[in-house]
Amino acid sequence: MTKERLYLFDTTLRDGAQTSGIDFSVNEKIVITELLERLGVDYIEGGYPGANPGDTEFFGEKRTKQALFTAFGMTKRVGRSASNDPGLQQVLASRSDACCFVAKAWDYHVEIALGCTNEENLDSIHDTVSATIAAGKEALIDCEHFFDGFKANPDYALDCARTAYQAGARWVVLCDTNGGTLPDEIYHIVTRVQEVVPGAHLGIHTHDDTGHAVANSLAAVDAGVRQIQGTLNGLGERCGNANLITLIPTLKLKNAFSSRFEIGVSEEQLKDVTSISHAFDEILNRSPDRQAPYVGETAFATKAGIHASAILKDPKTYEHVAPEVVGNQRRVLVSDQAGKSNLMGELARVGIEVDKSDPNLDRLLALVKEREAEGYAYEAADASFELLARRELGEVPRYFDVNSFKVMVERRFNAIGDLITVSEAVVKVDIDGETRMSVAEGNGPVNALDMALRKDLGKYQTAIEGLELIDYKVRILNGGTGAVTRVLIESHDTKTQRRWFTIGVSPNIVDASFQALVDSITFALLKADLA
Numbered sequence: 001m002t003k004e005r006l007y008l009f010d011t012t013l014r015d016g017a018q019t020s021g022i023d024f025s026v027n028e029k030i031v032i033t034e035l036l037e038r039l040g041v042d043y044i045e046g047g048y049p050g051a052n053p054g055d056t057e058f059f060g061e062k063r064t065k066q067a068l069f070t071a072f073g074m075t076k077r078v079g080r081s082a083s084n085d086p087g088l089q090q091v092l093a094s095r096s097d098a099c100c101f102v103a104k105a106w107d108y109h110v111e112i113a114l115g116c117t118n119e120e121n122l123d124s125i126h127d128t129v130s131a132t133i134a135a136g137k138e139a140l141i142d143c144e145h146f147f148d149g150f151k152a153n154p155d156y157a158l159d160c161a162r163t164a165y166q167a168g169a170r171w172v173v174l175c176d177t178n179g180g181t182l183p184d185e186i187y188h189i190v191t192r193v194q195e196v197v198p199g200a201h202l203g204i205h206t207h208d209d210t211g212h213a214v215a216n217s218l219a220a221v222d223a224g225v226r227q228i229q230g231t232l233n234g235l236g237e238r239c240g241n242a243n244l245i246t247l248i249p250t251l252k253l254k255n256a257f258s259s260r261f262e263i264g265v266s267e268e269q270l271k272d273v274t275s276i277s278h279a280f281d282e283i284l285n286r287s288p289d290r291q292a293p294y295v296g297e298t299a300f301a302t303k304a305g306i307h308a309s310a311i312l313k314d315p316k317t318y319e320h321v322a323p324e325v326v327g328n329q330r331r332v333l334v335s336d337q338a339g340k341s342n343l344m345g346e347l348a349r350v351g352i353e354v355d356k357s358d359p360n361l362d363r364l365l366a367l368v369k370e371r372e373a374e375g376y377a378y379e380a381a382d383a384s385f386e387l388l389a390r391r392e393l394g395e396v397p398r399y400f401d402v403n404s405f406k407v408m409v410e411r412r413f414n415a416i417g418d419l420i421t422v423s424e425a426v427v428k429v430d431i432d433g434e435t436r437m438s439v440a441e442g443n444g445p446v447n448a449l450d451m452a453l454r455k456d457l458g459k460y461q462t463a464i465e466g467l468e469l470i471d472y473k474v475r476i477l478n479g480g481t482g483a484v485t486r487v488l489i490e491s492h493d494t495k496t497q498r499r500w501f502t503i504g505v506s507p508n509i510v511d512a513s514f515q516a517l518v519d520s521i522t523f524a525l526l527k528a529d530l531a
């Protein structure tokens with residue numbers, strides 16, 4: 001059976017830019033465009049030329065190599081001709097291949113927001129499409145509020161879609177602008193729209209206000225549309241748009257879609273989807289969603305011992321697709337929910353092979369469970385777990401012993417009379433029988449301890465040169481007088497680009513932090529030894 005082509009339209013740089021807290025620079029738009037081309041989408045909507053200087057500059061050049069570079073705008077204003085509408089002309093004059101214009105499709109909006117007649121709005125749609133084609137560009141119409149409009153006045157919503165299509169729009173895109181429509185309604189309405197516009201010319205644009213943006217897009221495809229609009233990681237106005245990073249693997253890997261449709265993303269590009277999703281989060285300066293479908297750090301993570309035991313026998317027992325096909329990896333976590341299979345899985349990942357009958361494994365499992373009961377969470381601290389395991393197996397040298405540490409926090413006036421808070425730490429470590437004392441100041445007690453601890457580790461100093469602490473999280477585990485503090489530290493080695501997590505637990509926050517710091521440095525030394 002020949003497969004039908006489904007087209008992917010990315011609006012990260014337009015609807016994504018309408019996300020609260022997001023503000024793309026032109027350079028960021030260029031980098032994101034490169035990511036989108038790597039992914040293999042068909043259309044990249046780069047923004048709204050004329051709406052702001054950044055978007056105007058971005059559209060001063062053609063920015064795509066394969067994808068159709070698409071400019072966004074709104075249909076011509078009523079009371080002007082298309083050639084006399086400066087906003088419309090600026091969109092048409094941009095270095096785009098295609099122009100996508102938002103048009104009202106709900107008569108209530110025509111009356112309230114535009115303040116014109118239904119016929120005048122239809123004329124605007126018609127004239128805008130004609131002007132776009134006359135400018136030598138592909139025309140798309142985003143029918144805003146299409147589904148709400150259809151429910152209120154189906155004939156008028158259909159008139160809008162028909163007008164755009166008959167004027168020559170390549171795509172008439174049905175938008176669930178307020179995001180309140182459910183999949184069965186989408187299916188039903190898209191079916192009706194095909195009485196006036198063929199599915200091969202219909203697109204879907206959904207928002208996630210009920211958590212159904214992806215499901216709604218799939219329902220629309222099922223009903224007949226052949227273009228899907230969405231964004232990287234589901235960015236977009238309010239709760240976001242349909243997430244292309246979820247949709248693409250589903251379209252490629254789930255038989256209901258992959259047996260009927262072809263998309264422009266190859267198997268190789270699919271393997272890049274996790275890395276692209278995380279690279280995009282880096283640009284946004286936010287942590288990736290750990291539970292994101294397909295690409296999240298825990299998307300293929302197994303915590304329960306019963307699951308881990310089966311996964312080690314055959315991963316398919318608890319995986320709906322293989323992690324490698326989307327560039328992700330399997331993780332078998334070690335925690336108080338673990339059995340020996342979890343341990344063996346995690347040990348194998350760090351290069352330690354142990355037989356299931358090895359008594360060391362029973363000892364290690366008992367130790368993990370005991371420490372988890374005290375507050376440790378090894379599933380979040382890969383490096384501390386590896387150290388614990390290797391210590392039990394006698395594989396971690398005593399690089400240094402901490403003889404003592406002291407930290408002091410002082411609030412005082414400085415020489416020019418400003419009130420300042422100073423943190424100072426003193427750490428004594430023994431290396432090969434020799435005691436070394438280091439003193440350091442930091443912007444807080446933990447920072448001061450960290451600076452002092454790695455100020456002078458003698459012969460080990462070069463191995464920790466690239467080490468930096470990049471995140472520090474504190475959690476109080478049980479309230480009241482019995483409170484215990486759990487500290488999680490993320491470290492990074494700028495030389496090897498390795499990242500790792502360590503953990504410390506104590507009733508005292510400084511003590512918990514110090515444990516995590518010592519583990520972090522010990523892990524860096526161990527990895528340098530093993531390299």
Ligand SMILES: CC(=O)SCCNC(=O)CCNC(=O)[C@H](O)C(C)(C)COP(=O)(O)OP(=O)(O)OC[C@H]1O[C@@H](n2cnc3c(N)ncnc32)[C@H](O)[C@@H]1OP(=O)(O)O
Nearest residue numbers: 048050051052074075076077078102103104113114144177
């Ligand atoms: C559903 C969506 O996501 S649509 C995309 C929405 N995105 C944005 O609005 C981001 C970019 N927008 C902007 O920078 C500005 O709104 C601009 C430059 C486009 C327009 O700015 P202004 O001219 O100051 O108008 P303002 O934003 O106050 O109001 C929008 C105007 O467009 C009109 N309008 C809205 N939609 C349409 C449409 N589809 N066709 C024609 N006119 C429209 C409104 O009636 C209103 O007109 P009015 O000023 O005569 O009342």
Ligand SMILES: CC(=O)C(=O)O
Nearest residue numbers: 102142144145175177
């Ligand atoms: C056009 C658009 O972004 C919407 O209707 O949601």
